[in-house]
Amino acid sequence: MAIDRDLKAAIAATRFGLGAKPGQLDACRTDPEGWLTAQIRPGGADQPQANAPSSAQRLAEFRDYAAERKAEKQDGGIDKTNKADPVRMAARLLRDDTGADFLARVRLAAQTDADFRERWTLFWCNHFTVSATKLATATVVGPFEQEAIRPNVFGKFQDLLLASSIHPAMLMYLDQAQSIGPSSLAADRISRNGKKAGLNENLAREIMELHTVGVGAGYTQADVTEFARAMTGYSVGALREGPDEIGRFKFRPAAHEPGARRIMGRTYDQAEGEQAAAVMRDLAASPHTAHHVAVKLASHFVADDPPPALTARLQRSYLDTHGDLAALARTLIASPEAWDPRARKFKTPYEFMVSSWRAAGTAPEAVAGVAPVLNGMGQRAFSAPSPKGWSEEAAVWCAPDAIIKRLTWSEGFAAGAIGDRDPSLLARDALGARLTPLVATAIARAETRQEGLSILLMSPEFQRR
16 A cells, blocks of 8 residues: 555654654655665664763772672661761762663653664664663663664674673673583682582573574573573673773683583584674574564564564565664565554653653753653663563553553643644644644644643554554
8 A cells, every 4th residue: 555755754753763853754754765764874873972981980880889888888887877978979879870871862862863773773772681670780781782782783683692692781680790600610619618609591591582583493491501501601800800801791711611512403612702602693593583583673663463474574684684684674664564554553651751852852851850750650761670671562551550640741741841832733743644633633722732732742643653
């Protein structure tokens, strides 16, 4: 079915992008597909912060804090009544760093002209989730996205997989840094001291289940265990190891399980640190991974139950290009199923708030105006509930209580954002050809400008993409 150019422009901005800003639909109306394709670039995604602290710097600061906290506990404990206590102040600064990272990410999403590039990036951030479940991890979620994800979103999938898997944030989040081969030199040394060394399978399992081949690929628990053994030695430089190594990826040969590994029918006899990398390259090349990634992309961009023709086309593109993510993005843009006029995706709280700022042509000034609201809506900043990431399914986000919270926020947001502007004009700028006569009439008949903008934000056309 042919789609007129006005509707196609609206779909480009609201489904592929993060919501139209004033004037944006005019900019992409001439060639919506070309407008999207032009946002694909070899250098990867935009960075939310210039000259931001690295993960190594953040972890060095955290480990200084941890050492001070340990010393203060030994000296009698932290004085919780003293706000100027150095350890409490250090913890506050670490949390402030995380808040600044998140605010920078939100402001980029709210203001960028390349919002397909940003949506594509946020998809991969969620695919390779690192969650701020612990203070140590929280301090490096922002640097993880900037260092491992954003530079690689239009490169090869295997490079994105390797970069995310060896990043200190991922190694800490899934406890890989503490994993020790049962027959390694380190395990022998630990056992002589009367302690036990443990093999941790978390990262190996999530790479297979979530990041690559998926649960239907036919791998076994033995495959997971063998992969975990191949990954032993992947660690993070500790405080005692000096400024050049602290907080950086470090391979520890003494912790690596010796010997060849057999995983999903293949034998890996590479030396030490090369063994796990070889496994990941094969996982990245698997048709199961191509299918898993294709289904997730189609589910994110088009529908919770995506068209089989679209997933098949994406899978073929992945395999034909050996996981070239730029080619995969172009295939998505060129797929007719992705331009179905029906808006079948329900925005997550993050997407809803970002698209609201974009519709109003504004951006948040402080994380205090963002994080508490997202927390209340169920999408806590940098804190997906599990390594699976945030859900894509509408049912998770459209419960009655969640809708009421969106309405409450919309009313407050509209009061501060509308000024003397005409909400009917903002509605046309935000939705274009997707604006229905019923919603347009309701906005025009609103008693106040504030009410008109709130009606726009809570309309089904705005809530869905």
